[in-house]
Amino acid sequence: MPRIPVGFAMTSTLKTRLFRAGFSTLAALRADVWLPAVTDWRGVVLTMHRVRPAPAEGFAPNAHLEITPEFLELAVGRLRRRGIALVGLDEAKARLAAGDRERFAVLTFDDGYADNHDVAWPILNRLGVPFTVFVASGMVDGTASAWWLTLEEVLRRADTVDFAGTRRRLASDADRHRAFRAIARPLRALGEAKRDAAVRTLAAAAGVDIPALLAREMMDWDAVRRLAADPLVTIGGHTVDHPSLAALSTEEARREIVGGLDRIEAETGRRPRHFAYPYGSPRDVSVRDVELARSLGLEVAVTTSAGMLSGTGRNAAWPRVSLNGNFQCGRDLDLLVSGLPQLLDRRRLAVAAG
Numbered sequence: 290m291p292r293i294p295v296g297f298a299m300t301s302t303l304k305t306r307l308f309r310a311g312f313s314t315l316a317a318l319r320a321d322v323w324l325p326a327v328t329d330w331r332g333v334v335l336t337m338h339r340v341r342p343a344p345a346e347g348f349a350p351n352a353h354l355e356i357t358p359e360f361l362e363l364a365v366g367r368l369r370r371r372g373i374a375l376v377g378l379d380e381a382k383a384r385l386a387a388g389d390r391e392r393f394a395v396l397t398f399d400d401g402y403a404d405n406h407d408v409a410w411p412i413l414n415r416l417g418v419p420f421t422v423f424v425a426s427g428m429v430d431g432t433a434s435a436w437w438l439t440l441e442e443v444l445r446r447a448d449t450v451d452f453a454g455t456r457r458r459l460a461s462d463a464d465r466h467r468a469f470r471a472i473a474r475p476l477r478a479l480g481e482a483k484r485d486a487a488v489r490t491l492a493a494a495a496g497v498d499i500p501a502l503l504a505r506e507m508m509d510w511d512a513v514r515r516l517a518a519d520p521l522v523t524i525g526g527h528t529v530d531h532p533s534l535a536a537l538s539t540e541e542a543r544r545e546i547v548g549g550l551d552r553i554e555a556e557t558g559r560r561p562r563h564f565a566y567p568y569g570s571p572r573d574v575s576v577r578d579v580e581l582a583r584s585l586g587l588e589v590a591v592t593t594s595a596g597m598l599s600g601t602g603r604n605a606a607w608p609r610v611s612l613n614g615n616f617q618c619g620r621d622l623d624l625l626v627s628g629l630p631q632l633l634d635r636r637r638l639a640v641a642a643g
């Protein structure tokens with residue numbers, strides 16, 4: 290998941306419109322042509338979640354987490370035409386350490402959705418492109434409550450929903466969208482344990498079986514193992530239950546990170562050496578968490594703070610650039626990989642760069 294709930298609350302409103310206006314202006318100024326020359330960056334890690342053929346329509350509050358297979362293929366072609374090499378995380382780290390000047394991009398997918406295996410893998414395999422999947426082990430095991438998926442399913446199925454003392458009727462997709470926007474933010478603000486309980490209460494009232502939902506939406510371990518066996522694919526950790534680490538005690542945060550790595554190692558026979566912080570925004574990832582990742586020996590740990598790579602890659606909080614459902618055209622992509630996020634990034638974690 291990218292930065293939320295800000296993204297959820299504002300996606301369809303002011304923020305996207307402002308972003309769109311800014312993108313259009315920059316495109317008119319051909320920023321994609323001159324920005325690479327005036328910005329000093331060496332690589333970019335792209336964040337994706339789902340790759341699905343059918344464009345999301347109707348009630349699809351998580352549509353920003355999806356791109357189409359066509360856009361994925363377009364992105365690969367576009368990056369290559371701009372002379373940006375597509376490499377894996379290990380290669381990225383080696384290039385940064387060596388001071389290699391050729392620009393590169395790393396494709397990453399968060400959470401472990403089934404379509405990463407079914408849809409994205411065949412495309413990237415055919416194109417010879419390495420990629421990384423950061424797997425939240427509890428989402429694969431069906432033990433996590435994955436609030437954004439569960440809330441979507443609850444609102445799709447139920448006629449009414451009760452939350453925080455308010456009953457909402459769900460008679461249309463507009464009602465469902467409104468309810469999602471109204472509930473997502475306070476739900477997210479509840480904190481891990483209370484949110485988990487609230488999500489399970491909502492699911493029980495609507496007859497939503499969370500493990501069955503996760504079995505439908507996520508890879509199973511056989512799929513993870515098949516991906517892990519491909520030399521072009523890297524499996525990374527993403528905790529067990531996908532919590533906002535900054536809200537946890539140090540011991541809980543350590544248990545989440547290590548528990549996810551242990552589980553993936555038990556199922557694939559390989560211990561992940563790379564990690565993505567759940568949600569990944571500055572308010573979800575504290576300096577303590579970055580130190581934790583470093584002390585656990587993780588080689589690369591990525592956030593969702595927007596930015597390009599320019600240091601030596603030794604810090605344990607790499608920024609990324611999100612490719613999401615709101616920006617699925619070549620022009621947007623050109624701007625995103627032009628160095629623009631480096632100029633826009635004012636919220637980078639206060640950790641030693643490189």
Ligand SMILES: [Zn+2]
Binds near residue numbers: 291399400527531567
């Ligand atoms: Zn995630």
